Each structure stands twice: as structure tokens, then as C-alpha cells.
Amino acid sequence: MGKTAAAVNFALTAAEDGNRVLLIDLDPQGASSFYFRVKPSSKLKAKLFLSEQEKLRQNIRASDYANLDILPANLSYRNFDVMFKQMSRSKHQLRKVLKSLKSDYDLLLLDCPPSISLLSENVFNAADLVLVPVIPTTLSERTLGQLWRFFKDNDYDTRKICPFLSMVNYRTRMHKDVSERLHKDYKRVLQGYIPLSAEIEKMGAQRAPIFAYARNHIAAKCYQMMWSELRNRIEAL
Amino acid sequence: MNLTRWYQLDTPLDPDAVQPRCQALQISLSHCADNTCSIELYDSFDWLLWQKNFLLLRLNDQVNLVQVPKTRLVYSEAVNWPKGDIGAADLPAGLGAEIASLIRPRVVFARLRVDWATSTFAVRDDEDKLIGHLLSHHFSCAGNQPDNSPLAPVYGVEPQPLKGYSTPIKRLRKALQPAKGHSGDSVKLVLAPWVERLFASGYRSKPQLQFTAATPVQQVLQRCISANLDCAQANIDGISRDRDPEFLHDYRVALRRTRALLSLLKEVYEPQFSLQVKRQLGELASRTNTLRDLDVWLLDSDSYRAMLPQELQPGFELLARALAKQRQASLRQVQKFLRDPETLQQLESIRRQFTNNDPSLHGRRAELSGTVVAAKAVRKHRGKIARLCAQASPDCADEHIHEIRIECKKLRYLTELFQPIANQDAWQALTGQLKALQDMLGRFNDLAVQQQFLSTTISALAGAKNLDPQASLAAGGLLSLLHQQHLAEKHRVLTALKDFHNQPNDAVVADLFPATATVP
Numbered sequence: 001m002g003k004t005a006a007a008v009n010f011a012l013t014a015a016e017d018g019n020r021v022l023l024i025d026l027d028p029q030g031a032s033s034f035y036f037r038v039k040p041s042s043k044l045k046a047k048l049f050l051s052e053q054e055k056l057r058q059n060i061r062a063s064d065y066a067n068l069d070i071l072p073a074n075l076s077y078r079n080f081d082v083m084f085k086q087m088s089r090s091k092h093q094l095r096k097v098l099k100s101l102k103s104d105y106d107l108l109l110l111d112c113p114p115s116i117s118l119l120s121e122n123v124f125n126a127a128d129l130v131l132v133p134v135i136p137t138t139l140s141e142r143t144l145g146q147l148w149r150f151f152k153d154n155d156y157d158t159r160k161i162c163p164f165l166s167m168v169n170y171r172t173r174m175h176k177d178v179s180e181r182l183h184k185d186y187k188r189v190l191q192g193y194i195p196l197s198a199e200i201e202k203m204g205a206q207r208a209p210i211f212a213y214a215r216n217h218i219a220a221k222c223y224q225m226m227w228s229e230l231r232n233r234i235e236a237l
Numbered sequence: 238m239n240l241t242r243w244y245q246l247d248t249p250l251d252p253d254a255v256q257p258r259c260q261a262l263q264i265s266l267s268h269c270a271d272n273t274c275s276i277e278l279y280d281s282f283d284w285l286l287w288q289k290n291f292l293l294l295r296l297n298d299q300v301n302l303v304q305v306p307k308t309r310l311v312y313s314e315a316v317n318w319p320k321g322d323i324g325a326a327d328l329p330a331g332l333g334a335e336i337a338s339l340i341r342p343r344v345v346f347a348r349l350r351v352d353w354a355t356s357t358f359a360v361r362d363d364e365d366k367l368i369g370h371l372l373s374h375h376f377s378c379a380g381n382q383p384d385n386s387p388l389a390p391v392y393g394v395e396p397q398p399l400k401g402y403s404t405p406i407k408r409l410r411k412a413l414q415p416a417k418g419h420s421g422d423s424v425k426l427v428l429a430p431w432v433e434r435l436f437a438s439g440y441r442s443k444p445q446l447q448f449t450a451a452t453p454v455q456q457v458l459q460r461c462i463s464a465n466l467d468c469a470q471a472n473i474d475g476i477s478r479d480r481d482p483e484f485l486h487d488y489r490v491a492l493r494r495t496r497a498l499l500s501l502l503k504e505v506y507e508p509q510f511s512l513q514v515k516r517q518l519g520e521l522a523s524r525t526n527t528l529r530d531l532d533v534w535l536l537d538s539d540s541y542r543a544m545l546p547q548e549l550q551p552g553f554e555l556l557a558r559a560l561a562k563q564r565q566a567s568l569r570q571v572q573k574f575l576r577d578p579e580t581l582q583q584l585e586s587i588r589r590q591f592t593n594n595d596p597s598l599h600g601r602r603a604e605l606s607g608t609v610v611a612a613k614a615v616r617k618h619r620g621k622i623a624r625l626c627a628q629a630s631p632d633c634a635d636e637h638i639h640e641i642r643i644e645c646k647k648l649r650y651l652t653e654l655f656q657p658i659a660n661q662d663a664w665q666a667l668t669g670q671l672k673a674l675q676d677m678l679g680r681f682n683d684l685a686v687q688q689q690f691l692s693t694t695i696s697a698l699a700g701a702k703n704l705d706p707q708a709s710l711a712a713g714g715l716l717s718l719l720h721q722q723h724l725a726e727k728h729r730v731l732t733a734l735k736d737f738h739n740q741p742n743d744a745v746v747a748d749l750f751p752a753t754a755t756v757p
Contacts (some may be wrong), residue, residue, distance in 0.1 A: 037366035062399035064367040069400055207365075 002166040007111040015068035019106040030073035094122035133166035136178035165193035192226040243395035250373035281342040368402035455603035504600035552711030611655040626738035642678035663748035684723040
């Protein structure tokens with residue numbers, strides 16, 4: 001889907017745009033942390049994440065880039081749902097945690113695991129915008145529809161959903177048709193798109209955002225253009 | 238001004254040599270950048286700011302006033318100073334006010350230039366993640382050393398961990414620095430120690446000698462005169478460049494002190510030789526008399542201005558301007574005289590005669606112990622002053638009081654010379670008394686001299702038709718005020734002279750040099 005690649009590249013673009021950015025890696029697999037060469041936190045277990053704000057701060061790591069910090073993942077984050085279940089106001093805990101970090105940063109970017117879970121619901125409550133990468137295929141279109149309905153059914157504000165087209169290959173008929181349909185059905189789909197690109201895939205081998213090794217590539221430009229669009233949307237909040 | 242903490246090393250950081258230690262910590266260093274800058278330290282000629290625990294530092298176009306020993310940035314401002322001397326009036330307003338609250342310098346100039354080279358290394362962990370930077374500092378100083386010995390370079394490292402990586406960077410620092418290494422900022426580790434050293438071994442207007450009661454008096458006098466002539470020579474550049482009136486003041490005092498000691502300590506050197514030296518030094522000093530009078534006048538001009546009513550102020554400004562112009566002319570003459578190779582050669586030749594210490598120039602009292610000669614000379618001279626004090630009366634001429642002032646100066650030079658072998662309590666009491674008396678006599682004399690100087694100058698300017706009538710009016714008003722103050726001061730002076738005379742001379746000397754109480 002390109003979630004982590006988008007989170008990493010948006011984070012760096014926003015930081016280069018002069019924002020103080022914290023990228024929070026909520027995915028227990030720690031892919032965002034991996035891209036930035038930040039070792040997974042051994043101490044910041046899920047329980048501490050939710051209860052010890054000072055410990056949380058101590059585990060923030062600077063990236064190699066100005067204005068951009070990372071809060072690395074921990075394997076225990078796979079237990080978030082279990083822990084949320086045991087807590088009162090179980091869908092609002094993340095919002096409480098993030099509130100303590102707001103004063104230090106202009107932008108908090110959360111890289112989430114792919115599912116609709118209690119953790120996701122915490123994100124839906126805490127976030128101002130929920131960025132949803134959508135590959136222009138039938139299956140992804142269906143997933144976006146499911147998410148939309150979930151928001152409706154659970155009284156979440158659908159205006160938070162901010163879909164964008166990812167891994168797009170306009171040489172295929174399907175990508176063209178689905179893209180057109182998505183723009184028609186969902187008014188809030190971002191106009192820009194992220195192409196399917198080998199340069200983006202190289203991020204894993206390079207262990208760096210695309211801007212570190214292919215700043216002038218079309219894919220990097222697409223992230224930058226999409227950030228401009230996103231920035232306008234954030235400023236309009 | 239970067240005042241961050243860094244750690245001193247015994248030798249410069251060698252990245253190749255520290256690689257094994259880095260590998261053990263799973264850390265790598267890679268060179269990123271080099272940067273050089275210079276810091277100029279400004280102070281007055283006599284280190285007044287340093288003596289108040291302040292450093293005035295210029296780094297590029299930023300000037301910083303820093304308090305020591307606990308480094309505290311008191312003031313910082315971007316300035317557009319030209320290189321060279323900065324008059325107090327030319328300091329930026331904010332900085333000038335800060336400095337004026339500490340000292341009253343007339344001019345500050347660059348006393349020390351420090352070259353600061355920094356190499357930056359990127360520090361990466363075993364994932365090749367940047368975890369911080371290591372700055373390698375190298376401070377060096379070329380020139381400006383007081384005794385031609387270089388101020389040894391200072392090396393250090395400054396760890397700059399990125400957020401979340403202070404622990405591995407701390408481990409690296411500990412691996413690089415010896416166990417008892419110093420840490421601190423650039424002011425604490427480099428600038429303050431260097432300035433302290435320059436101050437300690439640098440210029441002193443009053444030579445500080447160490448000797449014992451048994452040291453032959455010729456040795457004492459030879460060292461003192463050599464130091465005074467060094468002092469006179471050291472001030473010539475400052476006079477020539479018109480850096481501060483204090484250079485001329487110190488030059489004159491050094492020559493005067495030498496002449497006075499040769500007069501008071503008779504026959505320590507051959508009388509003919511002493512006479513010749515005194516005459517030569519008198520000539521070297523007298524050529525600066527007019528400039529010094531004008532300096533004193535202009536230094537006091539603010540207080541004179543305040544004494545006059547508003548209507549005489551415009552006239553005073555014209556007068557001050559005419560005198561400032563006259564000073565420039567006088568300065569040019571002095572500069573010409575002091576830059577003349579013959580003048581410099583003459584002073585150097587006198588200095589060499591003392592440093593060479595030719596025994597044929599020694600007088601018959603050369604080998605007497607300093608303490609015996611000192612006691613006799615102080616007793617004799619103090620007795621002379623007491624007699625002059627006894628003759629002072631309300632009707633006596635100003636010249637009589639002026640003579641007492643001159644003799645008091647000589648006595649002070651004498652007692653200062655023999656301080657190391659005097660009873661310190663008695664010495665403090667006598668010099669304290671002399672200082673108070675001299676201050677009073679100085680004020681009285683200044684009032685007399687300024688009146689005389691003013692009327693002579695006005696007459697000369699008027700004769701040359703260079704004086705505006707308004708300025709004449711202001712000069713007249715000022716003369717009248719100075720005269721009134723002069724009369725009032727005379728009464729106070731006479732009372733003080735009487736007190737001085739009433740103290741038994743023998744008792745004072747016996748207290749000062751107890752070991753010689755029985756020496757006739």
C-alpha cells in the first residue's frame with residue numbers, strides 16, 4: 001500500500017518545510033524506524049508508552065535530518081489492543097498520550113499497522129487527518145469503502161479521512177478507471193498521486209527516505225507536491 | 238558566541254589513532270567539515286576589564302561582554318568596528334553603558350588574538366545511523382605574548398549528541414579524554430587562563446621587585462631602574478599612536494621615578510654618571526610637558542564644563558575645541574620626537590648602561606645593604622619634607638607647596654622601592670598617609686597649574702588672534718572659579734601639612750625599618 005514509505009517521506013518533506021516533526025512508529029514491525037536506521041526501542045514497551053510520559057520523551061530519537069525526530073517501535077506494541085481493552089475510555093488513550101507531545105512539535109505523524117482495531121480507533125479519535133493510501137485496484141477501493149462505512153457507523157467524522165492514490169501505474173487500464181471512480185466517489189481524495197516506482201522500493205535497501213538518494217526523481221517530486229496539498233488541508237483545519 | 242561545554246585533551250584529536258577505541262564502542266567517526274575563526278580580546282592598556290573579572294570578546298562581527306570565572310554572557314551585540322583601537326566614545330551605546338558601569342576606560346584595544354580551528358566529525362553507530370557530532374577544537378595564539386614565550390595551544394573535544402543518543406556519545410567522550418581532564422567552555426579553558434598569564438607577566442607601571450634586607454642597594458636600584466626604563470620604552474608605541482593619555486602618563490612617571498631615586502640614593506652610582514642620566518631623562522620627559530598639561534586639561538574638561546553657567550557653555554565649547562586643536566599640534570611634536578631614532582637610541586643607551594651593570598659606574602655606597610641605605614634615605618628625606626611643612630603658612634607661595642608635593646612624590650617612590658624589606662604595617666601606614674597627602678597636594682597643584690595654563694594659553698591664542706570673544710569670556714569665568722577653589726583647597730592643604738610635620742620622624746623610620754633603629 002505504501003503506508004510506511006508515505007509516512008517516512010511526508011515526515012521528511014514536512015521537516016524540510018520548516019515544521020518540527022515527530023514520526024511515531026506504532027507498527028510493531030518497526031519499518032519506519034528501520035528506514036531511519038533507528039534501532040527499535042528495547043525499553044519503551046506498550047505499557048510505558050501509555051503510562052509514562054517522561055519515559056516516552058526519553059525514547060524519542062533524532063533522525064539524521066534537521067527538525068525530524070522518531071519515536072521507534074517496540075514489538076510489544078502488538079499488545080496495544082489487549083491493553084486498551086483493560087482501560088476505561090479505551091478509545092481515547094492515545095489522544096491523551098499525544099497531547100503531552102503537542103507543545104514540542106508542529107506535526108505528529110503516526111505510522112499505523114494495517115487493520116481496523118482498537119488502536120486504529122484510538123488513532124481515529126486522536127488524529128486531525130487520517131491519511132489512507134489507496135492502490136487504484138478493486139480490492140483497495142473496497143477497503144476504503146469499508147473504512148468509510150466504519151467511520152459513519154461509529155460516528156467518526158468522515159471529513160478526517162484523507163485518501164490518496166499510491167503505487168499508481170497509469171499504463172494499466174484498471175488503475176486509470178479506479179482512479180477516476182475514486183475521485184468521483186470521494187471528494188476528499190488528494191489530487192496528487194504516488195507512482196509505482198522502483199526508486200521508492202529502494203528505500204529498504206538504502207534505509208533512507210527517497211530524498212536522501214533520489215531527490216530529483218519524479219517519485220520524490222510527487223511526495224513533495226502531495227505534501228503541499230496536505231499542508232493546505234492541515235492549515236484549513 | 239559559542240559558550241558550550243567541551244573537554245580538554247593533552248594532544249590534538251587524531252581520528253586514526255582513536256579508531257580502535259571507537260570500534261570497541263561500535264562507533265565510527267567520519268570527517269565532515271573544518272572551520273576557523275579568530276577571537277579578539279579587547280581591554281584597556283592596564284587590563285581594567287580583566288581586573289573587574291570581565292572579558293570583552295569580538296568574534297567576527299559580534300562583540301560579547303563575558304563575566305568570569307563563572308562564564309556569563311552579560312551583553313552581546315553586532316558591531317561594525319574597524320580593526321584597532323576603540324575610543325570609549327565610539328563604543329556602541331548599549332555596550333558602552335555596560336562597560337561604563339564597570340570601568341571608565343578611555344580606549345580599549347585588541348590585547349590578544351586567538352585563532353580557533355574546529356574540525357567536525359560525524360559519529361555513527363553500528364547501523365550507520367548518525368548519533369551525533371564530535372567537534373575537535375584547537376586554540377592557538379600568535380604574538381602578543383609578554384615574554385616572547387608562546388601561549389601553549391589548547392586542544393579539546395566537544396560532543397554534540399543528537400536527541401536520544403547522549404549515552405553512546407558520553408561513552409565516546411570518556412574513551413577519548415584522560416581521567417582527570419578539564420572541562421568547561423572556551424572562556425574558562427582558554428581565554429581566561431591566557432589573559433591571566435598575560436596580566437601576571439605583562440606590563441606593570443610599578444615594578445615589583447623581590448629582594449632581602451642584605452641585598453646590596455646597587456642591585457636593588459639597578460633592577461628598579463632597568464624595570465622603569467623598560468616601562469618607559471613600552472609606553473612609547475602607545476604615545477606615538479595616541480592610544481590613551483595613560484601611556485604618556487606612565488612614560489613620564491617611569492622617567493621621573495628613575496630620576497628621583499638616583500637623586501635620593503646618592504653615590505650608589507658615580508655622581509657624574511647619575512647627574513648625566515638625570516639630565517638626559519629630564520630632557521626626554523620635558524619634551525612632553527605641554528602635551529601632558531593639555532591631556533590633563535582635556536581629561537578634566539567635563540568637570541570644568543559642569544562648573545560653568547549655561548550662558549558660558551558655547552564659549553567653553555570653542556575654548557575646548559581650540560585646546561583640542563592645540564593638543565593635536567603638541568602631539569605631533571611629541572610623536573616626531575619619540576619616533577626620532579636619536580631619541581630612541583638615547584633611551585636605549587641609558588637602559589643598556591643599567592642592564593650591563595658596569596662596576597666602574599658604581600658609587601662608593603653601592604655595596605651597602607638596601608635596608609641601611611633605605612632607612613637613612615627615608616629619614617633624611619622625610620625630615621626635609623617635615624621642615625618644608627613647618628615653613629608652610631597661609632602667606633607662603635604656591636611654589637613652596639608645589640615643592641612639598643614633588644618631595645612627597647620622591648619619598649613615595651623611595652618607600653615603594655623598599656617595600657619588600659619594610660615592616661608592612663608601618664609601610665601601609667606611611668604610604669597611606671603619603672597618598673592622602675599627595676592627593677590633596679595634587680588637587681591643589683592642578684588648580685594652580687590649570688589657572689596658569691589657561692591664562693598662558695588664552696594669551697597666546699588671543700595674541701595670535703585665534704580666539705573667539707565668547708571663548709575668552711568662558712575662560713575668564715573658569716579662571717575665576719578655579720581661583721576660588723584654589724583658595725579653599727589651600728586651607729585644607731595647610732592643615733594636612735601640619736599633621737605630617739607633627740609626627741616624629743625618627744619614630745616613623747624606626748617603625749618602618751626596625752632592624753636599623755640603631756644605625757645613625
